[in-house]
Amino acid sequence: MHYAAAARAFFGVGAVLALAQVVCVVAFAWLVSSIVVSAIEGAPLTALAGSLAWLVVVVLVRSALAWLMEVNAARGATVVKSQLRREVLQALPRLGPSWLSTRNRAAVSTVVTSGLDALDTYFSKYLPQLILTVVVTPVVLVVLFFWDWESGLTVLLTLPLIPLFMVLIGWATQKAQTEQWQQLGRLSGAFLDVVEGLSTLKVFGREKRQTARIRAVTDEYRSATMKVLRMSFLSGFALELAASLAVALVAVSIGLRLVNGSLALGVGLFVLMLAPEAFLPLRQVGAQFHAAADGVAATDDVFEILDAAGRGAVGADYSATRATRATRATRATRATRATRVSVSDVSVRYADRVAVEHFSATFAGGALSVLAGPSGAGKSTLVAALLGFVEFDGSVQLGDRRGGGGESTPLRSMPLHREAIAWAGQRPGLLAGSIASNVSLGDVSPSAALVAEALRLAAAGDLAKDFVLGVNGTGLSGGQAQRVAVARAFYRHLSRGCPVVVLDEPSSALDRATEAALIAGVREVAERGAIVVVVSHRPAFRTAADQVVRMVAPVGIAEPIAAAAAAAAAAATAGAPLSAKVG
Structure with a gap:
């Protein structure tokens, strides 16, 4: 009851x-x-x-x-x-x-x-x-x-x-x-x-x-x-x-x-x-x-x-009222005009482990920002915090703070704040169906023109939109699936006006030529005014970036990472297999 x-x-x-x-x-x-x-x-x-x-x-x-x-x-x-x-x-x-x-x-x-x-x-x-x-x-x-x-x-x-x-x-x-x-x-x-x-x-x-x-x-x-x-x-x-x-x-x-x-x-x-x-x-x-x-x-x-999801109400209908929908529409319109995302003193903890500690940065619109750092530094955790998938201390503000005259909104306090973000994670997460349906996922009335534009920006224009994928997106190579996932984020940005585009390791499975084409598409999205944040280890993305934000592993995590890196370097110098030394 x-x-x-x-x-x-x-x-x-x-x-x-x-x-x-x-x-x-x-x-x-x-x-x-x-x-x-x-x-x-x-x-x-x-x-x-x-x-x-x-x-x-x-x-x-x-x-x-x-x-x-x-x-x-x-x-x-x-x-x-x-x-x-x-x-x-x-x-x-x-x-x-x-x-x-x-x-x-x-x-x-x-x-x-x-x-x-x-x-x-x-x-x-x-x-x-x-x-x-x-x-x-x-x-x-x-x-x-x-x-x-x-x-x-x-x-x-x-x-x-x-x-x-x-x-x-x-x-x-x-x-x-x-x-x-x-x-x-x-x-x-x-x-x-x-x-x-x-x-x-x-x-x-x-x-x-x-x-x-x-x-x-x-x-x-x-x-x-x-x-x-x-x-x-x-x-x-x-x-x-x-x-x-x-x-x-x-x-x-x-x-x-x-x-x-x-x-x-x-x-x-x-x-x-x-x-x-x-x-x-x-x-x-x-x-x-x-x-x-x-x-x-x-x-x-x-x-x-x-x-766990915080559903404290008694079996209520959580569908949006007309007033709530109007508020969301107003805030979504305001969000599309946002010029930056300000991350201030953000910390994320999992039980007794600190994943991100006192991190601050500003990601500006119209620029390509690359988030770099060693494995375990908390880059994907920070993305999860932006998406509202994890609890965090600190603040994330979406808006314009220039001259104090602009308006800034706490990202996690916005109704359905993920409406402001277009995101592609490390796993493509493709479903059975056509490439076009995967790109336009969530759109009740998909636009074929926007699907084609999103695929072009993701360096996947050569893929047939009507090609049908199997369960879990089988039928594509790892690099192709990765680009389709990026195209899905671009489609969401284009169709819904999401001001923030977040890509987590979008080129990890791509060759250099395809990666260069993808970077060109990502830069084009940024130059149109989007706030683009890319998590990447690849040198090509860091070279093309307007801003590189480096993250450092919190105390207690950095030491094991440094030890593993030193062991890997020693193994490489000795000519031994890495798996035998590092494990």
Whole structure:
């Protein structure tokens, strides 16, 4: 109810249907007991016709209510799953690659797909019984006390046995269920690792060993699943036994009082038919708890993602209002006129490790700025900070500070501030589809002219726009994929007017001639007024730059880098393989 507003409607409708069901339960028991007593006393069939007709009506209404409960459960599960999936898919981009790199990607995918699908059982079997327990059991107890307080007292005293068994069994089941869910995540991760590295494994002749690894992880998951099923069947047996013994106590008490004449047959039969109904919902809650445990485990992971993304509101609709969209449009127009990005005293920390420490620089519009420095100096981390993918101390300002008359906006305080940045990372991140669709990714109405212009600027004009790529962009060489990713950043800059263009190692897989063509395109984008920041180790980019900003590794990181560099130099001087010396 906190994370998915759709769950409230499900509980509200479920409570109304449960209240109607308890009325039908009481009416059914009363009609059956009265008909049986009247028949025993010799009443003709014509006298029982009215009661029999009402009995048929009650049975039909109860069946309809049960069907409506199932419809409500199915609709609730579908709507809540859709809402949670939408919120998670909106939260993951806000968390960014830095957060995702610390998680098992296969496990996250499992949570969003098959994990949330387990909510079907949770909503269809567990929650309806929970609602019935809250509504039906108290009402039945009140009716029992009204007609026969002794039977009501017996039910009240024996009823806690079922929650007691549920708690005792649940403690053991929870641990087993958590282990099963973790095993599923490990199985997904292991399989994904094998698929992604299959070509490398084939080259080194190690693919056969992965068979044993997958088999071992699968066996662990199978064992964990069977353990959960075993506990589920045992708990069902225990709950049924407890409920049967409690009803038996009521039946023995009623039988003895019927024999000595202290209880009327009609009342005894009515109470005896109602007694099992007091235990049934609670018993079903315990039986269905195990079936719903997968959904509970998955939603816990979903809530962790939403909490990490800072979704503090209660299932609200986060789509932009008209006023918010107008504000974004105003700020986007203002951003396109921005002349510089000012980075002031920015520090980024990962747990107890400092990645960037007190870094300051200004990147001007109309100029090509190259960010250089040794590996581990924090260049990619600084890019992640610009994109809002990591938390940082300090400030990043987008605007014009000249003469104090211009206006400057904190980049991370702008609504959807990534709208101001066109970016290409070290990994191309291409998708199945045509080159044109990859270049215009995210554009509802792509422009063929802008696609062609973006490819030209990225030195990829020779690539056919209609060429269809496979999964993960297969079909292109590493250098071609790199240029298509750069073209995608240029297309975003051209189509949306993003004032900032950030490229992370855009020429690492290019030859000198192609790199020179790419640099010419990057300079052309800069000369048109864009704020262009390029992370690069290549001398050609540093030579072509209007500004070279050098980053130094923070204290504690610089020493290992320097030691590795010294070892590499010594190995090269000695003529030994680098891998043997540096590792």
